[in-house]
Amino acid sequence: MSQRLFPSPDFPAVPVVGEDALFPVHRIFCVGRNYADHAKEMGSEVDREAPFYFLKGAYALVESGATAPYPPGTENLHHEIEFVVAIGKPLFRASRDAAMAAVLGYATGLDMTRRDLQNKAKDQGRPWDFGKNFETGAVLSPITRAAEFGEIGGQRIWLEVDGTVRQQSTLSEMVWSVPDILTDLSRYYHLQPGDVIYTGTPAGVGAVAPGNVLRGGVDGLAGIELTIGAAE
Ligand code: MN
Secondary structure, eight states: OOOOSSOOOOOOEEEBTTSSOEEEOOOEEEEESOBHHHHHHTTOOOOSSOOEEEEEOGGGEEETTOEEEEOTTOSOEEEOEEEEEEEOSOBSSOOHHHHHHTEEEEEEEEEOEEHHHHHHHHHHTOOSHHHHOSTTOEEEOOBEEHHHHOOOSSOEEEEEETTEEEEEEEGGGBSSOHHHHHHHHTTTSOBOTTOEEEOOOOSOOEEOOTTOEEEEEETTSOOEEEEEEEEO
8 A cells, every 4th residue: 555645643532521532523514604793793684584604614623721822914803702513423415303303412612713714705705714724723621511511592602812701602502503504504414423513603703812711602612711822
């Protein structure tokens, strides 16, 4: 068998709460505009026809507790706190019951965004990749098993920057529910164990700067912490 020219790294992995095993992260799907108040602050409305998505590569993953450098190419790095679904079984053209049975667990995530690049892409009708899919763009907490978390409902989701609350809502404010999202997404992709879905952010997104410490969480889940390092 031919050797590879250079090492191909394993997928990054995050802890599972209370277990030794790690959850390897494969693809990172992100839902756009899933809270009406955030869609409004972005100058848009929620699309009631169907959810829409963008993706980040697994190399964008940052574990909670890290210091991530202020990324290159932007002067407007934003935080977006999100509820994250971790897939544990293959899922394709799934029913709502099958979709929920394939959920391994949930986590807290930060969909970091180079907002200036995203807005420029939006204005020009171009892809969002440069605004969204960059190294250190996806922060993820340890994963809590779905059975431990229980039903998705009125849990609070929140983010603080240097101790000041910037984002605060509840999971019941999501326009598209987790079964809505999984049944829809599985019509377009063969979802696999290791795929994660960031389910959108509530209002209050805003800029961060080197030295800021971000802390966020969802009731019942492990929280996240991220320190913004010096610009590269
Ligand atoms: Mn987002």
